[in-house]
Amino acid sequence: MSSGDIDNIFDRAASGKSLVKKRETLTIDYVPEKLPFRDREATALAQTLSTVFKGARPSNLLLFGKPGTGKTAVVRTVVDRLKKKSGELGITVNVPIINAKLANSAYKMLFEIAENLGLNKEEKKVVHFTGLSMGEATDRILQFIQNKKMHVILVIDEIDSLVDRNGDDVLYSFTRANERMGKGGFVSLIGISNSLTFKDKLDPRVRSSLSEEETVFNPYTVEQLRQILSERARLAFNEGAITDAAINLCAAMAGREHGDARKAIDLLRVAAELAEREHVLKVEEKHVRAAQEKIEKDTNLEVIRNATTHTKFVMLAITKSKNGNTGEVYETYSSLCKQVEQEPLTQRRVTQIISELDQLGLVSTDVVSQGRYGRSQKIKVAVPLATVQDALKDDPTFSDLLL
């Protein structure tokens, strides 16, 4: 380290500067002015939506693409502009953007739509957060839109998770709404889906209506990711606070998955945090590697921590049983339960929990047949043992069992 570098540290400390100057540009919520490599998609979307300014209903639209390909970001920038423009022109357009996955049930989603459209500010509450039948709730929302002659463009993010859990009944009502609505009000749907096979899960009627138009978002290439990251880094970091090599590594790591820009930016942010903690001058490749590990560990930790007690028991039982076939896991599991005087669940339920853990990637399973000795799963933990123990140590139920 040269004396210049040392001066540099002092200068930064004195002026209150650190590596990062604009942290918010490294979060997923930050939407840049202009989205690189997404012009085509953005103009197509703007084109479709522009019909509201003629007072007509825009076509329903489906957007496809893997996570982190800029779907949500494109929608948000275009919608922002749309709102600004409609304000200037004195046209009222309601554009609720809701995330079906975060809402985590069809009913809560309806509730959020209602909130967004301001149903609950009127007279008295119209749609509550439970208690009504689904049909009733949708009817009330549509009725409201019709009465107020509202122009609504409803954006449903992660629409595939809605259909996976609740089927397409709700979507059916919304796509059909315009026929019933008469003149004055309308509803357009914009669905954002992570899954490319999403359309197959829909009823044909819903499918044709929902995808009057569609756009596919291709994954970013590593080179594109690199450019996106460089641009963000220019905004976020102080001059010379990050090496090109670090940026390239972020791009390469995120590109290896499927061109996930969100992941790339997460990596960059966490790497910066780690570098700052070390009080070094530059974010380098090793910080990016460390960030990768940290992100993985943190998500696993969270998942285990938020799991139900029995899921935790099962997780622990899997780490404790060496052989890892279902019968053995179940036995260690029940003995763990009895140690703390809890009623163990059925084996059927436990296999279900195991397959849930498998889906979360905490555990890997493999069906193997051992001939005479039956057919079973070979279950292994897919995360470091320390992670499991860390996650469980805060739970008082497990404090005695971890030794």
Place this chain on the structure above:
DNA sequence: ACTCCACAGGAATAACCGGGCG
């Protein structure tokens, strides 16, 4: 070629929760 273990994993159903309806 047949058996039969030790489960996998689907289907139906129940128990429970928070909350609205009349």
Place this chain on the structure above:
DNA sequence: CGCCCGGTTATTCCTGTGGAGT
């Protein structure tokens, strides 16, 4: 108040199956 609604967790009962041992 009793009943309905949707959601989640758990139970009960069930049929299906790869391959080591015979």
